[in-house]
Amino acid sequence: MPVNSTHYLFLSLLLFSIGIMGVLIRRNAVIIFMCIELMLNAVNLLMVAYSRMFGDADAQIFVFFIMVVAAAEVAVGLAIIVMMYRKVHSVDINILNRLKH
Amino acid sequence: MNYNIHDILFWGLSAMAVGCALGVILSRNPVNSVMFLILTFFAISGHYLLMNAQFLAVVNIIVYAGAIMVLFLFVIMMMNLNADVEPQKGQLVQLAGVISGGVLFLVILAAIKSASPIEVDKSASQIGLIDNLGKVLFTKFVLPFEISSVLFLSAMIGAIVIGKKEDTHIINK
Numbered sequence: 001m002p003v004n005s006t007h008y009l010f011l012s013l014l015l016f017s018i019g020i021m022g023v024l025i026r027r028n029a030v031i032i033f034m035c036i037e038l039m040l041n042a043v044n045l046l047m048v049a050y051s052r053m054f055g056d057a058d059a060q061i062f063v064f065f066i067m068v069v070a071a072a073e074v075a076v077g078l079a080i081i082v083m084m085y086r087k088v089h090s091v092d093i094n095i096l097n098r099l100k101h
Numbered sequence: 102m103n104y105n106i107h108d109i110l111f112w113g114l115s116a117m118a119v120g121c122a123l124g125v126i127l128s129r130n131p132v133n134s135v136m137f138l139i140l141t142f143f144a145i146s147g148h149y150l151l152m153n154a155q156f157l158a159v160v161n162i163i164v165y166a167g168a169i170m171v172l173f174l175f176v177i178m179m180m181n182l183n184a185d186v187e188p189q190k191g192q193l194v195q196l197a198g199v200i201s202g203g204v205l206f207l208v209i210l211a212a213i214k215s216a217s218p219i220e221v222d223k224s225a226s227q228i229g230l231i232d233n234l235g236k237v238l239f240t241k242f243v244l245p246f247e248i249s250s251v252l253f254l255s256a257m258i259g260a261i262v263i264g265k266k267e268d269t270h271i272i273n274k
Contacts, residue, residue, distance in 0.1 A: 003111045004218035010210070011115050015122050015141075017206035022126035024198030027188040030131060030177055034138050037169065038122055041145050044161075048229075052152040053219045057228045057237045063157055064238070067164050068249045072256035074169050078176050079264040085180050086266075092188040 008049035015042035029081050029091045033074070040070050110151055118144035129184040131177045135170055142166045154229030 015038060022035030044063045051059030081091060088095050121144065124137035142165045149158035190198075227233055238246060 003108050004220050006214075006216070006218040007111065007115075009213060009216070011118070013206060013209055013213075014119055017202045018119070018122040018126060020205060021199055021202035024201055025190055025195040026126065027190050028131060028182070030173065030180075030182070031126070031134055034125060034134060034173060037165070038125060038138065038141065041142065041161075041165070044157075045145055045148055048149055048152055048154050048157060051228065052154065052226060055226060055228060057233055058241070060154055060157055060229060060234055061238055061242050064160065064234075065242075065245060065249060067160060069252070071164055071169060072252050074172055075256050075260040076263065078172055079260040082176060082179070083263055090188075091180065091182065094188065 005049060005053050008046060012042040012046040012049075015039075015045070027092050027094055029084070029093050030078075032093065033077055033081065037070060037074070040066060107151065110147070114144045114147040114151070117141075118148070129187050131182045131187065132174070135174050135177060138173075139166050139170050142170070149229075152229065153226055156229060156231040156234050 019035045019039035019042065022038065023032050026032055026035070044066055047059045047063050047066075051057065051063075084096070085091055118141050121137045121140040125134045125141065128134050128137060142161060146158045146161045146166075149155075149161060
């Protein structure tokens with residue numbers, strides 16, 4: 001069976017779902033952050049696939065901007081995680097439930 | 102066999118991407134998770150190369166595998182995280198998480214499986230090459246490009262301000 005757009009759709013959907021499962025089943029804040037990166041990459045893959053199939057370069061530029069925003073997000077997010085680690089000496093997100101009480 | 106080299110590479114890279122993505126969420130040691138995520142990014146870069154998006158393949162390796170994952174590895178090693186201190190969720194919560202993710206996968210799959218497939222044309226397309234993307238980026242998207250530089254500057258300042266050690270000396274006074 002030749003590769004078509006549905007294959008790329010399934011692949012990126014699978015990667016996105018794995019990222020969501022990772023966010024739901026892990027408690028380590030760094031791992032959750034990595035799963036978010038995985039989800040962003042799944043979306044990037046689908047965008048590039050469709051840009052290839054429709055012959056339009058705009059989607060690849062958008063992938064470029066997603067990478068830019070992801071890089072900025074990682075810088076700020078990891079700074080927040082490091083700050084949190086300094087305060088509570090843990091990266092367990094279950095400790096950060098003070099708003100609940 | 103009617104498989105050509107393109108299809109074989111597609112299936113190989115897909116298996117690598119999905120397997121390594123599962124490794125990210127299943128491995129106990131955070132350092133192993135980072136290594137698996139780097140392999141996933143390499144597989145995705147291979148997909149980009151397969152679709153002749155050479156610029157994005159190179160940028161993906163430089164930015165993600167080169168810069169972002171090094172930041173993650175640096176933070177994990179600085180905090181000295183390993184499998185012994187890894188917090189674990191209860192079995193029931195993990196099962197619920199897997200079921201929720203699987204249900205989301207099935208729902209979106211059911212919604213899109215009737216979409217008509219578009220064949221990948223095997224002829225070398227020029228849109229992913231750097232000269233074409235550069236022309237589009239600096240004509241049509243020049244304003245977002247400039248704004249993203251301001252975003253980077255603010256993110257850099259924000260990270261420095263957040264990450265700066267508080268001067269406990271002043272607070273104790």
